[in-house]
Amino acid sequence: TNQDILYAGLYRGVYISVNSGASWSLLGKDLPAVSVADLAIDERSMDLVIGTHGRGIYKTNLKAIQAMISIDSSSPYLFDLPEFKRPRFRDTHRDPDKETIQKSTISFYLPEQEKVELSISKPDEKEIWTKEISGQKGLNEFRWDLVLRNTESVQPYFIHYQEFIVSGDYILTLKTGKQKLTKPFSVLNY
Numbered sequence: 001t002n003q004d005i006l007y008a009g010l011y012r013g014v015y016i017s018v019n020s021g022a023s024w025s026l027l028g029k030d031l032p033a034v035s036v037a038d039l040a041i042d043e044r045s046m047d048l049v050i051g052t053h054g055r056g057i058y059k060t061n062l063k064a065i066q067a068m069i070s071i072d073s074s075s076p077y078l079f080d081l082p083e084f085k086r087p088r089f090r091d092t093h094r095d096p097d098k099e100t101i102q103k104s105t106i107s108f109y110l111p112e113q114e115k116v117e118l119s120i121s122k123p124d125e126k127e128i129w130t131k132e133i134s135g136q137k138g139l140n141e142f143r144w145d146l147v148l149r150n151t152e153s154v155q156p157y158f159i160h161y162q163e164f165i166v167s168g169d170y171i172l173t174l175k176t177g178k179q180k181l182t183k184p185f186s187v188l189n190y
Helices: 063-068
Strands: 006-010 013-017 036-042 047-052 057-061 104-110 114-121 127-135 138-144 147-150 162-164 168-175 180-188
Touching: 006 036, 013 036, 063 104, 063 138, 104 114, 127 138
Parallel strands: none
Antiparallel strands: 006 013, 036 047, 047 057, 104 138, 114 127, 114 168, 147 162, 168 180
């Protein structure tokens, strides 16, 4: 969607250029330093799929990178959120089907490194989830598993260790030292 943004898979990861190849930066810090055999972009979802030699397949969404080119880089920015999908729950014990658990990406930009707080609330209600994280200068992505609370139990046959958010409409708030940014989002059943 933007001819100035280029991606390259090399012997030690994926690199990105936002100026038609004049300069390059490492894309992300969590991809292992591994040889990248192939890159493909799913144009419908804007996912970059990374095929590595020996470390599997990785996927990252490019919507925030595409949108970041046109934002004001002197202030924090919270990018639009995708629809979040709850896992499927089994009929017998109402435990989550582990194969359907998907983490959702929350993307934001910070002009400088600082601690930030992410919180979720229903419209016009109190917060139901809060997470403090260390934000880095530049584009940040937090992968959330849709779990509101974890429960420890020594009861025999206990299976409800995680409480997932229920489907509905919510507000995500990003609190920085200077600003409070909000975005609406929806949680759908699998």
